[in-house]
Amino acid sequence: MRFGAWVVEEELGRGGMGVVYAAVHTESGERHALKVIHAPAGADQEVARFSREVRVCMALRHPHVVRVVGVERTGPGDGAAPAEDEPCFLVMELCEGGSLADRVRRDGPLPVREALDLFDGVLAGLGRIHQEHGFVHRDIKPHNILLASGPDGRTTAKLADFGLAKAYDSAGLSGLTRTGAVMGTPAFMPRAQLINYKYATPEVDVWSTAASLYHVLTGATPRDLPPGWDPWLAVATSPVVPVGKRGVKLPRTVCEVLDHALSEEPDGGFRTAEALRAALKGS
Structure with missing residues (x-):
């Protein structure tokens, strides 16, 4: 072809x-x-x-x-x-290593240090694009984090489709109306994005990045999504399962950071990618 x-x-x-x-x-x-x-x-x-x-x-x-x-x-x-x-x-750009979703599906959850190193880069890129360009991705998930070999031969993670979802939707190619439209992936979407998609702020990307790290470390998604359930109803009503209950041995400090990052209480979560990145560095 x-x-x-x-x-x-x-x-x-x-x-x-x-x-x-x-x-x-x-x-x-x-x-x-x-x-x-x-x-x-x-x-x-x-x-x-x-x-x-x-x-x-x-x-x-x-x-x-x-x-x-x-x-x-x-x-x-x-x-x-x-x-x-x-x-x-x-x-x-072609990323030969495939996606993080592929990696987890093939090899299972990643070791903690490897996962944190990869997400340190992801959060650095996320913060820069939020600050300098004002783009909100709205669909960050392991499938949209790609793996490539860096200049030093080490594996590096890269966010894919940044800004493209917005362009696709704004152009009318998504087939969705501009009012009440919902894009994204339920398994990695915060409740705030479901409630107010049109005016999604950078915080939704920070939540989805934390949800992606949760999956990479455990093989599970933050919310349980039983077969047959309406996934959007689950986003609206189901609580996030504390990462420590997923049966994977993780450092206590990492669990605390992720549980805070995925809180949907008014005073919970991290407002910026830089804040989550700093918390993970200290864990």
């Missing part, structure tokens, strides 16, 4: 926004990830708006945020000029 000058090597995953492939450029030989965007027929204006907003996302630069290299609209073919109905796709 080809997308313009890109030859697809393999499918890496798929989700609400589209399908992600590993691909190589026929001229340069560079390897990148291509995210091919789902767009309904006749959505030309929405795709154009999405492309403009993605160019804003391209300004995001941090070693722990997956870089968007470009946005193109050239469908499979022989390099001919794109037609209006051909798919929009993003050219992104």
Whole structure:
């Protein structure tokens, strides 16, 4: 399969926004990830708006945020000029290690020190983008934290899709209305985001990052989501299970930080990524 000058090597995953492939450029030989965007027929204006907003996302630069290299609209073919109905796709940094969700599914929970080292980088990137760009991700989860090899050969974690969910929704490609819309993943979503999605603040990303760390350390999600339950009702009504009750031996201080981070009481939780990062460093 080809997308313009890109030859697809393999499918890496798929989700609400589209399908992600590993691909190589026929001229340069560079390897990148291509995210091919789902767009309904006749959505030309929405795709154009999405492309403009993605160019804003391209300004995001941090070693722990997956870089968007470009946005193109050239469908499979022989390099001919794109037609209006051909798919929009993003050219992104390729993270060879897959996602943290893949890692946990394959190997089980991570050792505490390894997990904390990875999330130290994630929180550094999260804080920088919140402060400097004002983006709120709204769907941080282990599936959106990718693993790559750093310059020193060590594994590093990178946030994927930062700003893209907002661009996708703002352009109207999600099919959701601007009032009462709910995006995100229930298993890693704070109650505050469900209640007031449209005006989600950086605190929801901090909660979801803590929820992702909870999963990476235990293999479980913060709330129990029994089969057959409405997951959105669970977000609205089910309490977070203290991490120490998940049957994994963890340092007491780490448990205390995570339990505070995932509190949904008015005076609970951490307001910023930097605050959670500092607490974990001290644990």
